[in-house]
Amino acid sequence: MIKCDLHTHSICSDGRYSPKDIVIMAKDRNLDYIALTDHDTLTGIPEAILEADTLKVNFIPGIELSTEHNGESIHVLGFFTKENYNNEELHKVLEAFKEKRIERAYKIIDNLKKFHNIDIDINKVLSNGKDTIARPHIAKAIIDAGYPYDHEYIFENFIGNDCKAYVPSTKVTTTEGIKLLKEFNALVFLAHPVLVKKTSIEDLLELGFDGLEAIYFRNKPKETKRFFKIAKDRNLYISCGSDCHGIPNDVRHGNVGDVNIPDDENVLHMLRWLKLQG
Secondary structure (H helix, E strand, O other): OEOEEOOEOOOOOOOOOOHHHHHHHHHHOOOOEEEEOOEOOOOOHHHHHHHHHHHOOOEEEEEEEEEEEOOEEEEEEEEOOOOOOOOHHHHHHHHHHHHHHHHHHHHHHHHHHHHHOOOOOHHHHHHHOOOOOOHHHHHHHHHHOOOOOOHHHHHHHHHOOOOOOOOOOOOOEHHHHHHHHHHOOOEEEEOOHHHOOOOOHHHHHOOOOOEEEEEEOOOOHHHHHHHHHHHHHOOOEEEEEOOEOOOOOOOOOOOOOOOOEOOOHHHHHHHHHHHHHO
């Protein structure tokens, strides 16, 4: 069994832990590998690398891009080496994504007022995020404003994907997202396939993914088994992720190290390649 977590979030997107904290938790839990995959940003990577080098932790720079396919939000994980993530052109693209997310936050806040009579201050939302602004920052602002809802209720009833106040995070297609990451030599994985509803996983994988997040915190055993088979049949890499956000009492995400991956030669090859290339 390989103890690793290749899907975590920090305060640089919508997590509650610092990049440094993520690495420290990986060390404390004796993980073999840890990746930081904040939404649409790489700004937390230098801090994480510095701490990983200090603690002698195998760290993989990553990102989770928000894309759209078939009218559905599809998340794409990209894994880099320590050398190829820090590219000026890539950072310019991601900076544009950041601005779009701020525009999205304004629209969601308008919708919350229009459809649910929930009135929150955009400045409170922006102050909740260090870099990438996402829906958990809006949820926190709602709670901080004194409305009697918890994080889960807010997502299920107000800002979840099928709710009236919801606004898609980006108009980047999944094909464009995959192409972007591959331009900068990332290995590209389909994130949490268990959450995809409108398109078959097999059809999505035809878009050019290198791998599949076959092990995910919210999977049931039969789902993990199915995703493993799909990946094996297509000779794709396999990854695993807790999708840690560090939110108290969070039933939608795990914590650092809550998932592990079988001692599989295909997986080992991927992990060693990323580490050695960096």
